Amino acid sequence: METGIGDSSHTTQPSGHAGSAYAKYVVFVLVICYTLAFVDRQILSLLVGPIKRDLSLSDSSFGLLSGLAFAVLYTLMGLPIGRLVDTRNRRNIVICGVTAWSIMTGLCSAARSFASLFAARIGVGIGEAALSPSAFSIISDYFPKEQLGLALSIYSMGIFIGTGIALLVGGAIVDAVSHLPPVTLPVLGTMAAWRLTFVIVGVTGLFFAPLGLTIREPLRRGVLRNADGEQARLTVGEMLIQLRMRWTSVLGISATMIFSNASFFALTAWVPAFFARTHGWTPGQTGRALGFVVIGFGCAGMYAGGSLCNRWLRQGIEIAPLRVATLGAIGVGVFMPSAFLVPSATGTIALCAPALFFSAFPIGSLFGSAQLLFPNQVRGVVGALVLFILNLGGQSLGPLGPGVFDDYVFHDEKMIGPALALTIGICSVLMILSARATYAPYRKHYRMLHGTPEGSATPSSPFES
Numbered sequence: 001m002e003t004g005i006g007d008s009s010h011t012t013q014p015s016g017h018a019g020s021a022y023a024k025y026v027v028f029v030l031v032i033c034y035t036l037a038f039v040d041r042q043i044l045s046l047l048v049g050p051i052k053r054d055l056s057l058s059d060s061s062f063g064l065l066s067g068l069a070f071a072v073l074y075t076l077m078g079l080p081i082g083r084l085v086d087t088r089n090r091r092n093i094v095i096c097g098v099t100a101w102s103i104m105t106g107l108c109s110a111a112r113s114f115a116s117l118f119a120a121r122i123g124v125g126i127g128e129a130a131l132s133p134s135a136f137s138i139i140s141d142y143f144p145k146e147q148l149g150l151a152l153s154i155y156s157m158g159i160f161i162g163t164g165i166a167l168l169v170g171g172a173i174v175d176a177v178s179h180l181p182p183v184t185l186p187v188l189g190t191m192a193a194w195r196l197t198f199v200i201v202g203v204t205g206l207f208f209a210p211l212g213l214t215i216r217e218p219l220r221r222g223v224l225r226n227a228d229g230e231q232a233r234l235t236v237g238e239m240l241i242q243l244r245m246r247w248t249s250v251l252g253i254s255a256t257m258i259f260s261n262a263s264f265f266a267l268t269a270w271v272p273a274f275f276a277r278t279h280g281w282t283p284g285q286t287g288r289a290l291g292f293v294v295i296g297f298g299c300a301g302m303y304a305g306g307s308l309c310n311r312w313l314r315q316g317i318e319i320a321p322l323r324v325a326t327l328g329a330i331g332v333g334v335f336m337p338s339a340f341l342v343p344s345a346t347g348t349i350a351l352c353a354p355a356l357f358f359s360a361f362p363i364g365s366l367f368g369s370a371q372l373l374f375p376n377q378v379r380g381v382v383g384a385l386v387l388f389i390l391n392l393g394g395q396s397l398g399p400l401g402p403g404v405f406d407d408y409v410f411h412d413e414k415m416i417g418p419a420l421a422l423t424i425g426i427c428s429v430l431m432i433l434s435a436r437a438t439y440a441p442y443r444k445h446y447r448m449l450h451g452t453p454e455g456s457a458t459p460s461s462p463f464e465s
Contacts, residue, residue, distance in 0.1 A: 023142040026215055027151055030135045031158045033098055033212065036205050037128045038162025039169075040105045043201050044121070046171055046283040048273045050194040055114055059413060063269065063403030065114070065121055077129040078384035078391075083236075085380025090134040095212035097130025102205025109195035109202075129387070132367075136383040140371045141218040145450075146314050148371065149321065153306025153364025160298025160360055163268050164291045171272075171287025220376045234377045242378045243385070246445040249373055250382065252438025254389035256325050257366050259431035261394025262401065263332055263424045264359050269399035274416050279345045289349055297353045301328075301360030309365035318446040321369035324362045325435040331358025333428030337421035373445050398423070 044051070048062060057065075084093060104123030111117035135155055143151040191199075234242070243250065271290065275281040281289075305324050312320035332355055339351035367383075374382050401423035406416055 022216075026142055026218075027139060027154055029211055029215055030094070030131075030139070030155050031161070032208060033094060033131055034135070034155060034158025035162040035165065036098065036158075036208055037101065037131055038159050039166045040101055040124055040201055040205060041128065042163050042166040042268050043105075043197060044108075045269050046166065046272050046287070047194050047197065049276065050192070051117070054192060054194075055111070055117065057114060059403040059406050059416075060400070061114055063400040065117060076388070077126050078133060078388045079381065081130050082133045082381040082384025083239075085133045085137050085384070086234075086239075086377050089217050090138050090380075091212060091215040091217050093130050093134045094138075094215070095209055097127050097134070098205060098209040098212060099127070100130070101125075101127025102202045102209065103127075104202075105205065106199050106202025109191060109198040129384075132387055133380045133383040136367060136371055137376075137379045138215070138218055140368075140379055141221050141376070145372055146310055148368045149309030149313065149324075149365045150303070150306035151364075152368040152371075153302040153309075156360075156364040156367060157299045157302045159264075159363065160294050160302065160356070164293075164295035164298070167272075167287035167294060168291030169287075171283040171285075171291070175282050175284030239378055239381060242374060243382065245448070246373050246441075248441040249438060249445045250370060250385065251389075252434060252441060253322075253366060253369050254386050255393075255434040256322070256362075256431055256438065257386065257390035258393035258397075259427040259434060260325070260328070260332075260359070260362060260366070261390050262398035263336065263427040263431075265395055265398030266402055266420060266423045266427075267336070267359075270402050270416055270420055274340065274420060275345065275348075277414050277416055281345070289345070290352065293349060293353050294356055297356040298360040301357035302364055304357075305361035306364045309368070318443045318450075319439050321362070321365040321372075322435045322438055322442055324365045326432055328358045328361035329428050329431035329435065331355070331361065333425060333432070334358075336428070337425040340417040340420040340424075369442070373442075373449055375449070398427070401426075 044065060051057065051065075052059075052062060081093065101124045104120055104127055107123065108117060108120040111120055136152065139151050139155055140148060272283050272286045275286045275289075276283075305328065309320045309324045312323060317323070335351050335358065336355035339348045339355055342348055342351065367386075370382050370386050371379050402416060402419040405419035405422055406413055410419060
């Protein structure tokens, strides 16, 4: 069907050259959107106590709310949204997503049972499913492959900025409203003080949604073309053929990200509860102690990992993203379980700093790794597919793991520290194994797209056999 890969011959808006000031501005806007997404996503973890009390929930039930409730339609809706990303205006998809998840976050304030809060969290997941496949595709068209690891790492800083803001600002809000009597608002009526937090966060997202209008739809680069030179319009069947040709790499990348995500989301879902149960801290105290650590060391890890990935790619090392992932997994496995086993709160925070650095280290590079394997017409779908697999696994298992260990192994909610350590330690080992197992197929599929000779040598590495 196709003769090769090249730039699209037309677009609705000029894109600006790759790496230009405007391209960097686009990443900045998308970072803001991703930050908002993670504030909405993580605010629930600061409300464990009042939600459990008012809705009569167990730790396992709260783990489902933190993970599976969000992940279920975030993952299922990602695939059809990914198809739209490959064929429609990606900027508009981002705006619709921000608006939708902000509305659903606000509706969490109206939940009166586990089922209704579960349903509202599903709605948050549907909205957020629109953002990352669109952002991956947009950024991939604004930056060449040698710069993509760092560009997507900077975008992914929204994970840590959003989580840090949720801890800092959300913790302060929770402390402030926790002493208030039920609040009466126009239209919404009377609500418990913790419900007001969801309203505040949701309204903030709606305020920032119009910022997406400043993004110009970029030129689609690296497209498959027909024999006559025109851009190919892939059918669903042809798209599936492209996926099937590289399925082992997609599966390996996704498995690696499942275990990376599971560690991070176990941490973010349960660290406020850990400090409350183990050290008697309020959400505000936890936020003040950890918020800047999450932002500072998380963003530093993102930048370092993305820069290292770019450097290795420029040196011709095709498996650079997976090498970065291996390094990150080793660092997380060394520092993060230890953080929740030391007796002092100061020791936990001190160990969380390098743990968060290494947790962030591979994220942007792994997001970019799948984009580097596929032509433009498939990037939205493959981005959504990777998110489908990693969130169905990591976003669900990460928060659920400590709750299950707490309820069914330790039988004591004050053992949340060992439950976190056990969950994260297991995930780190599995992440190393999955990354290493993906080296060979990833190298093969990278060369398939970029034309590297099959027999060419790549520099040796202490992390590669």
